[in-house]
Amino acid sequence: MRSIVTGGAGFLGSHLCDLLIGKGHKVICIDNLVTGKTKNIEHIKSENFTYLKHDITKPVYFGDKIDYIFHLASPASPVDYLELPIQTLKVGALGTYNMLGLAKEHKARLLLASTSEVYGDPLVNPQPETYWGNVNPIGPRGVYDEAKRYAEAITMAYHTHHGIETRIARIFNTYGPKMRANDGRVVPNFINQALKDENITVYGDGKQTRSFCYVSDLIEGIFRLMMSEYTDPVNIGNPTEMTVLEFAERIIEITGSKSRIVYEELPVDDPKVRRPDITRARGVLGWEPKVKLEDGLKETIEFFKRTE
Template sequence: MANGAQNGGNHVTKKPPPEPSPLRRAKFFKANMRILITGGAGFIGSHLVDKLMENEKNEVIVVDNYFTGSKDNLRHWIGHPRFELIRHDVTEPLFVEVDRIYHLACPASPIFYKYNPVKTIKTNVIGTMNMLGLAKRVGARILLTSTSEVYGDPLEHPQMETYWGNVNPIGVRSCYDEGKRVAETLMFDYHRQHGIEIRIARIFNTYGPRMNIDDGRVLSNFIAQAIRDEDLTVQLPGTQTRSFCYVSDMVDGLMRLMEGDNTGPINIGNPGEFTMLELAETVKELINPRVKIVTMENTPDDPRQRKPDIGKAKEELGWEPKIKLRDGIRLMEEDFRKRLHFQESVSLS
């Protein structure tokens, strides 16, 4: 049984949410929803932009410092009258009028967040404080994309939202793991103290088109290696497990959480569980049967197992993933092949 009492669910707030701009009640004002996405030029963020832009009543503002994101992910929206792109680092304050804030900004791959761990924890803590300050000023609802990493190397399996985690506070991954845990704390403190409307999603491994090809995450590694005719490198022991959610399912879950009535935290992920060796075999079978699977030393604090309990998401959001891993790998392979072919043609020209 999980240690501790329920830490999610709906909370009685001490104060009512702040009032939005008086313009919202003016007769001449267009009833558009102004939505801010931090980290919106990244992998998940750019897919969220695509989905939100489908609604003609949405105006979308993206802020990104392009540390891991790319303008290429959003080039089809640049110049659109309902879309705005701002180069900005969330560790600095931001002043805009919005109704919703999706706070995604943070490097999510170990290669990137270990590169500058101090900047990573600043993004998680100061960046989240700045976005909560903005939500407080303008009366916006804010959603934080937290992470399954808050569970650390879990002693409970599968992981429920009530589980408090097993995290190393001084390890090489702590800038991300503990940073996200502090971000969740800040969200609930602003909610209780200032009446801010909050939503917290604990997202599990997500994959799909637009992932950084060389970001060090296991599925993008395997697919890129298979396309390049390289050995698939499995970190020892190979029996550690992960669960993989296709990006369109993830975006659907985030939007349902934002517009629902539950503060969270709510796990958003696919409960299908695969060992790293099983994943490598699947990629080999689907993409390149000629490649070999080899093993290599593991990185410190790598969790042995990871699988979400999504009972709360099903009950509260009516959400569960639809895309099977084998189908999602095919879609990701097509995107990777196009981008790798483009990189090769540019390097040869």
């Protein structure tokens, strides 16, 4: 099987490349390195692996048959998409359009890596795939939220109008090795502050909730979805919910840090709750997360210790 992974030098994309190579796929990793890093893939020494530096908002063509397209390319953290708002919108719109065109040309199956952010600041908890969301299209997070909502819409349009085989994964908070230390998300922020005994910054009162899925579980869920026959969106994430304050305390405990918790103003449109309903993933894919939070955090903390 020949598979394309867009955003393949990023956090999730590089882990996916590893899994696909391990399953015998020939992998073409496409990344323009706006947020991805070649160090995430430089360990892959395989004749079945090719890296192509390319911006998928511009068309790309391949002569050899393509079987699967895993479309993960996009800035994915608030730090990135607030700094790169136009690029975020373009990769969600033009990038998805180009990858769907490639899938049509090769009669390939395409999986869109969507996001829990399509639910915005949700008014229901946990969030099932049938929930339409509560999104502010002109707020600071709108460039990412709406890019992914549009990407879902055009993906489903290609599926219904052109008969393209498509899959949509709504990815919830994921953590693990290869996360960027400065990507602005809660896991690397808290871990790096704790390792340096710096104050741990909690936004708002810390009572907003999150759920955290270890990267190996998430990648397994994505692969199972691609190989399934299910075409509606599927939540992939960990349904175990905790407050941000509880999470900060857990990080301090595991690292043995002397850090203190300090509070700052909550960013605009920051979700108050975030927890996936994974009933569909359990039923359709036979999937649910297996890695316990403490075990996953220990692996992640060790990674950040090595890369300081």
